[in-house]
Amino acid sequence: MSHGDRFEICPRSWGVAISEAITVFRDGLAYGLSDSRFALDAGRLEITKGFKMEKDKIISEMVRLVGKENVLSSDMHLKLYEYDASLIRSKPDCIVCPTSTEQVSKVVKFAQDHKIPVIARGAGTNLSGGSVTVQGGIAIVLTRMNQILDMDIENLRVVVQPGVITLDLKNVLAKHGYLYQPDPASEKVTTIGGNFGENSGGPHCLKYGVTSNHVLGVELVLYDGQVVEVGGKALDNPGYDLMGVLGGSEGTLGIVTRAVLRIMPKAEAVKTMLCIFNSIEEGGNTVTAIIGEGIIPATLEMMDNLTIKAVEEAYHVGFPTDAAAILIIELDGLKDGMERLTERILAICKQHNVREIRVAKDQAERDKIWAGRKGAFGAVGRLRPNYLVNDGTVPRTRLPETLAKVVEIGKKYKLPIANVFHAGDGNLHPLILFDERDKDELERVHAAAMEIMKLCVDMGGTISGEHGIGVEKIKGMSFIFSARDIAAMKKVKAAFDPENLFNPGKVLPETEKAA
C-alpha cells in the first residue's frame, strides 16, 4: 500500500488538503503498521490529573477557539487517540486538529492559563509512549497542517508544515531529482513533526546523519502561546543551538508548526548488496571489519533468521529462509571508484565466510531488498500477538558480543526475540515476541527489556538510538545519567516550559534533588 499513489500531492500549489476521513484513515494505517495491537492492561495508566476543568468545558472551549470542525471528542475518537505504537495507553480529554499556527498558539495559551497538559501528535507511530496523553489533557494532532509551503530548491531547502508525511515529501522531491535523507522504516505514514520530535533515524543515517542533522529551522509555539523562529534556511544563526536541543525532545519543549529541511541532489550511483551468512556472529564481525577498514557505506543493515523467515513469509522478497543472518550493504555517491570499493567489501565478507552475495542489478531488485527491510517490524508482528521493540545502541565494535548476550536473555526469560538492526550505527532492535494475555509472559517481557537496556549501557552504549524515551524507557535513564545530568536537562525543560505542561511525564525521570 503506497500512500504516494493514493494521495497525490498537488505539485502546482505544493499543498495537500486532506479531509478528516483521510486523517483518521492515515492514523488508522499507522496503527495497522504493526499487526499486533498492544492492549496492555499494565500499560493503561492511572491518570492523575493536575487540572480542574471538566472535560466538557475543555471541549466547548476548544470548539470556541478552533471551530467545531477541528475538534474531535466522541468516545470513539478519544479511544482512537489513546495510544501510539508502544504498549502505553491513556485517553486525552479532547483532541484538536488545528489548521494554522495561530490556532495552535491559541490552544497552547488556553492550556497554559488553565494548567492543562498539551501533547503534540503526528501519526502516533512512535514506539515509546511519546504521544500518549499520560496525564490527560489536550492532544494537538498536527496532521491537518500538511502543506509543503516552499520548495526552495535553489537554496537546497524545503519548508513544510509539521503534518506533512515523510514519504509524500520525498516523492515530490524525487520528481525534481532531490532527496530528504532521513528514512525511518515507517516513513509511509510518519509526519515530519513526529520525526523531529523523536529525532528518527533509518538505514541511510549511517552516512547522512539522523533527522536533527537535516532539520535546520522551525517555527515554534512556546508555552505562553508566543510564536518564535528558531534556526532557519541559513546556517550558523547567532545564539544557542536551540534546534539541537529541540530535535528529539518529544514535544516536551514546544510545538513545531513549521520546519525548514535540508535537501540534497540525488547521488550519481547506488550499489546495493545482500550478503548472506550462516552465522550471525560472522555477520556482526563483517560490519566491524568494514568500518575498521575505513569504509563507511550508506547503509549496513542486518537481520537474523527469525526476522528473515517472517519477512519472507509476509512479502516474498527472496531472502533465504535458512540463513542465520543477512547484511544489506549499500554504497552511494560518485560512480568512480565504486567498483573497487565494492571489491574491497566483498573481500571482507569472504574473509568472514559469507555464504552468498547478491548484488542488485537494477532499481526493481533494490526496491525488493528494501521492501523486505522496511517491512521487518510488521512482518515480525505477525508471529505473535504482540511485540516490544528495544532500541539500545552500542559501539559498533561490540555488536557481536551484545547480540550473543541478547540471545541469552531471550533464553533466560523463555521469550522469542527477533533481531533487526542498523548494524553500522550499532543500533539494535531486538523485538521481543509475546502474548499480552499471558500475564506471566508480560512480566518477563518487561524484565527482559530492562535487561537488554542495561546490557547496552554496560557495553558502552545507550538505551535509545532513535525511538525515544517517552514513558517506556524513562526508568532506564538512570542507567546512563546521574541526577546532576538530569538536573541539567530539567533546566532546559524549565526554560521552555516552566509549568511542565508540554507532554508531561515524558523523557525526564523524577530524581532526588541534585546537590
Added chain:
Amino acid sequence: MSNSTQWVSALKGIIGETNVIQDPDQLKAYAVDGLAPKAVVNPGSVEEISKLLTYAHSEKRTVVPRGNGTKMATGGIPGKIDVVLSMLRIHRITEHDIPNLSLSVEAGITLAEVQKMLAGTGKGSFLPLDPPYSDRATIGGIIAANSSGPRRYLYGSARDLLLGLKAVYPNGDIVAFGGKAVKNVSGYDMTKLMIGSWGSLGVITEITTKLLPLPEASATLLTSFEDLAKAGSMTRKILHSVLLPSAMELMDGKAASQLGESARYLVAFSLEGVREAVDRQVAEIGDIAKKEGAVDTKVLWGEEDRIFWRRVRDFAIASEASVILRSNFVISKQAEILGNYEKIAQAAGIGCAWIGHVGNGILTSYILENGAAKMGPVVDLIGKFTAEAAKHGGNLIVESCPRDLKEKVRVWGQPRSDDVVMRRLKERVDPVGVLNPGRFVGGI
C-alpha cells in the same frame, strides 16, 4: 583590597599556589576588551574546575574560560572579569577507539596535536574540523565557539560530528551528555546545546567525536574568474550536481593575492576521497569552470594542496585584519552578496578582503585597515552588510574588532525572535551570572 586578596587566596587553596597568576603584568595578556582579570587559574583536573565554579557561584564571582585565546575578541564587552580559567592543563586523550572510529579528548588539547596523533595511528584517521588558527586553537575553544572551516561543506560542523561531551555547570556540577554511540536519543541532546554556547552555559572539559578514515587521495582545483556573476553561476552548478567537493570557497582578488594567487575572483575546490573520484572531479569541475567563463584553472597536489588550505584557514592572522565580520544567508546568494559588499566597501573607501564557504552560505569580511580610525564609516558599513545578509535570511556577527567599535555595534547581529528563549535558558542554567556574563547574544 583585602576582600580581593581573600578570595584569591581561596582560589590558591583550590587550584594550588603555583597555578594561580596574580602578577598584574602577566594578567594583562589575559585581558578581554582591555579588561584584565584579577586572577588567572590553571587547574589540573575537572574536580578542581568544579570546586572553582562552586566557589565562584557562592561568592558571585565571574569566570571566563579560555583555551589558547584565539577567539577572545569575539563577544560583547564584559562587565567584569574576576577569574580567567585556563584549560591548557586539561589536555589528555582519554580514549581512542580505532575500530569504532571514535575519540574522546579533553578540552585543552590543540586540534593540531589531535590530528597529528590520529594521522599517525593505525591506518590513519582525522577529525573532520578545519577551523581557523590551525596551530593554536584548542578543542574546547573550537567547540565552544562552534568554529568551522572550508571542509564543513562535505563533513558538516561540530553539531554533526560530536557524540558526547562533559562539562562543569556554573554551579560546579560535573555533567556528562551523550556518549560514544553514534546514534543517541536518550534525553535531550545537550551536546548540541553546549556547542557554540561560548562558555556561557558551562565549561566544556571533554568531548567525544566521530572520526573519519584519512582520504585515499586529495587535490585542490583553483579556478579564476574576471566576472563575479560567472563565478557565482559556476558554484551554483556544482551545488546542484552529483559532484562532491569537500570544500568550495569563493574569494575576491585581495584575498587571493594574500594567498599567492592572482585572480579577480577565485573559486577554490578541495577534492578528497577515492583516487578515481578525485581525478574525475579535478577534470570535470575544471571543464565546468571553463564553460562557465573561468579565465584560468590550476591544480595543486601534495604539500601544495595542504599549504593552500592552511593559509585559507589562517587568513585572519596573515591579513592582520582589524575587524572581522561573518555573515550567513541562504546558499544561492553568495556571489550576489559579495558583489554588493564590494560596492558598499568601495563607496565607503574601506579596504576589505573576502573569503566565503559557498556551499554553506557563509561569507567572512576582513577589514584590512585600522577600523578604529574610521569608526563612523565602519559602523555604517557593518549596518549595511547586516541588512544585506538579513535580506537573504541571514545575519552578521562581528567576530573581532577594537573595543571602541564594539560599543557602537551589535556584535551578535540583529535580534531574533528566539532570543527570549535563550535568555530564559541562561537564567535557569546560570542564575548568578558566573560564566562569561554579558558577552553572548543579547548581552546574556
